[in-house]
Amino acid sequence: MFLKFPLSYPLRFLSGLITSVLFHEQDWDTEEELNKVKDDGSMEKEIGELRRSRPKRPDGGDFTLSDVFYFSRKGLESIVEDEVTQRFSSEELVSWNLLTRTNNNFHYVSLRLTVLWGLGVVIRYCILAPLRITLAAIGISWLVIGTTVVGLLPSSRVKNWLSELVHLMCYRICARGLSATVHYHNKQNRPRKGGICVANHTSPIDVVILANDGCYAMVGQVHGGLMGVIQRSMVKSCPHIWFERSEMKDRHLVTQRLRDHVNDKTKLPILIFPEGTCINNTSVMMFKKGSFEIGGTIYPVAIKYDPQFGDAFWNSAKYNMVSYLLRMMTSWAIVCNVWYLPAMTQMEGEDAVQFANRVKSAIARQGGLVDLSWDGGLKRDKVKNTFKELEQKKYSSMVVGDDSSD
Amino acid sequence: PLWCDKVLLRASRRVEIAYFSHSQITRLYSRFHSLDKGENGALSREDFQRIPELAINPLGDRIINAFFPEGEDQVNFRGFMRTLAHFRPVEDNEKSKGHDASEPLNSRNNKLLFAFRLYDLDRDDKISRDELLQVLRMMVGVNISDEQLGSIADRTIQEADTNGDMSISFSEFIKVLEKVDVEQKMSIRFLH
Numbered sequence: 001m002f003l004k005f006p007l008s009y010p011l012r013f014l015s016g017l018i019t020s021v022l023f024h025e026q027d028w029d030t031e032e033e034l035n036k037v038k039d040d041g042s043m044e045k046e047i048g049e050l051r052r053s054r055p056k057r058p059d060g061g062d063f064t065l066s067d068v069f070y071f072s073r074k075g076l077e078s079i080v081e082d083e084v085t086q087r088f089s090s091e092e093l094v095s096w097n098l099l100t101r102t103n104n105n106f107h108y109v110s111l112r113l114t115v116l117w118g119l120g121v122v123i124r125y126c127i128l129a130p131l132r133i134t135l136a137a138i139g140i141s142w143l144v145i146g147t148t149v150v151g152l153l154p155s156s157r158v159k160n161w162l163s164e165l166v167h168l169m170c171y172r173i174c175a176r177g178l179s180a181t182v183h184y185h186n187k188q189n190r191p192r193k194g195g196i197c198v199a200n201h202t203s204p205i206d207v208v209i210l211a212n213d214g215c216y217a218m219v220g221q222v223h224g225g226l227m228g229v230i231q232r233s234m235v236k237s238c239p240h241i242w243f244e245r246s247e248m249k250d251r252h253l254v255t256q257r258l259r260d261h262v263n264d265k266t267k268l269p270i271l272i273f274p275e276g277t278c279i280n281n282t283s284v285m286m287f288k289k290g291s292f293e294i295g296g297t298i299y300p301v302a303i304k305y306d307p308q309f310g311d312a313f314w315n316s317a318k319y320n321m322v323s324y325l326l327r328m329m330t331s332w333a334i335v336c337n338v339w340y341l342p343a344m345t346q347m348e349g350e351d352a353v354q355f356a357n358r359v360k361s362a363i364a365r366q367g368g369l370v371d372l373s374w375d376g377g378l379k380r381d382k383v384k385n386t387f388k389e390l391e392q393k394k395y396s397s398m399v400v401g402d403d404s405s406d
Numbered sequence: 407p408l409w410c411d412k413v414l415l416r417a418s419r420r421v422e423i424a425y426f427s428h429s430q431i432t433r434l435y436s437r438f439h440s441l442d443k444g445e446n447g448a449l450s451r452e453d454f455q456r457i458p459e460l461a462i463n464p465l466g467d468r469i470i471n472a473f474f475p476e477g478e479d480q481v482n483f484r485g486f487m488r489t490l491a492h493f494r495p496v497e498d499n500e501k502s503k504g505h506d507a508s509e510p511l512n513s514r515n516n517k518l519l520f521a522f523r524l525y526d527l528d529r530d531d532k533i534s535r536d537e538l539l540q541v542l543r544m545m546v547g548v549n550i551s552d553e554q555l556g557s558i559a560d561r562t563i564q565e566a567d568t569n570g571d572m573s574i575s576f577s578e579f580i581k582v583l584e585k586v587d588v589e590q591k592m593s594i595r596f597l598h
Contacts, residue, residue, distance in 0.1 A: 049587075063562060065579065066521075067545070068524050068545075071545070072465065075460055077594050078457055079460060079469075082458065084457070084459065085456065086440075089440060374458060382455070382461065390462075391462055391464055392546055392549060395464065397549075400550060
């Protein structure tokens with residue numbers, strides 16, 4: 001039914017072969033997964049130890065000149081390595097995968113490796129990339145044409161069925177255009193109509209990956225240009241939710257539109273990425289509570305890309321969309337695992353933030369990602385002062401002790 | 407690209423080679439490079455403040471200041487490493503080749519000096535009551551009243567001050583903290 005591109009299979013086999021050869025060649029420092037540089041001592045424990053040599057005061061509070069040791073050590077540790085900024089750039093690989101872009105510590109190893117690398121460049125740029133670009137072009141044009149044609153039909157079951165067919169076909173062609181190999185796990189938990197599908201966000205390709213296996217209603221901002229054309233035609237065949245830039249600011253309006261969509265049980269499940277920005281697929285950052293206030297059933301999905309074949313993370317500060325897509329098409333392949341997790345609903349007495357954190361932890365656990373509470377918005381914005389005030393408060397209670405009247 | 411800066415890297419290693427291994431220096435340079443958003447080979451205060459965990463540290467600004475020499479706004483990679491070298495664990499000194507007789511940067515004394523300079527805002531080698539109050543205020547925020555903070559500062563100076571000048575000199579500072587395990591508390595693990 002959909003275009004099977006037979007050439008991509010042997011090519012993927014070849015790239016796997018090349019990658020396995022590397023393990024004999026590589027000479028890089030094999031460090032384990034970047035272990036935490038920090039010791040995990042809480043403020044109380046650490047400062048308590050620093051004060052060990054002094055007599056304890058009756059109210060338990062104290063100030064010593066050595067208290068600064070704790071803050072300076074934590075500060076220096078965060079300068080050497082911190083949990084947040086590393087998530088906004090591509091993951092470091094333990095062993096090189098023959099792509100220059102992941103080669104951070106270039107040094108010449110051997111002639112054989114260089115020849116392999118050169119061969120890889122030729123294959124990727126001269127053979128794989130043109131084929132993939134052609135496929136992607138076919139996929140997108142078919143999406144636009146197909147959905148417009150289906151849109152001409154009157155509303156009926158046939159129309160819905162045809163619309164799903166067109167969407168699936170196009171996304172599958174596009175996936176082939178990226179040489180995406182996706183393993184879907186637990187398909188019985190797939191999102192159903194009237195629900196909300198939430199997933200961790202690594203790149204715009206996530207949409208293609210997920211839509212390969214099911215039909216979703218997309219949510220997003222109205223764009224101009226080619227994206228706008230695609231958006232407008234998609235909406236003709238089945239309802240998606242596109243917001244004008246001005247509407248995005250009005251949270252009530254957004255929530256209401258999403259709620260209306262969810263309450264209509266005939267409509268496709270909404271696909272939302274609650275992180276709000278692309279993260280490098282080593283961790284899951286704070287889920288914004290907006291999606292969790294709508295009230296529908298949440299279907300969490302975990303997406304984990306295999307970095308050996310290509311880096312799927314979109315660093316929007318460094319690359320625009322076109323150069324990003326070109327990089328994708330000149331990688332070896334996009335290999336990823338998608339886990340459908342069992343549906344979750346908000347429990348009694350749980351507020352939206354707690355619910356969001358619960359879903360986030362489930363996704364992080366399944367995908368083997370680090371569960372962070374930091375906001376993905378820290379990519380661009382400064383951290384809020386309230387966090388510093390929390391630290392100051394915590395320290396103050398150590399200075400004045402337990403029975404302070406302040 | 408990162409590998410072009412290897413020349414710079416080699417030049418930087420002269421002094422710091424006693425403190426960090428080759429792979430540690432490479433890793434630190436990688437980190438320096440990722441913090442250097444302006445890509446001009448030097449870090450500004452804003453570059454440090456972009457680290458969220460540092461921005462929420464009550465003494466974040468004082469720590470950042472420790473990297474910048476008097477009156478300067480930029481720190482290069484050598485300066486970056488020099489400041490970090492203070493926090494190298496002391497036991498690693500057996501492996502390094504001390505190339506001159508002067509005290510290593512990560513000695514107990516130099517670690518204490520680092521902490522002393524966090525308090526000594528005007529760099530006059532004395533911690534005055536005013537300076538102590540300012541640093542205390544940074545650490546506790548709005549949660550303690552001026553009077554209480556003042557009495558804490560007075561008490562601290564009283565305990566430490568031996569020559570009666572109502573301020574804490576570096577030798578008095580060392581004396582007060584002689585029982586504290588400075589070597590362990592002011593060290594961080596640099597990955598090999």
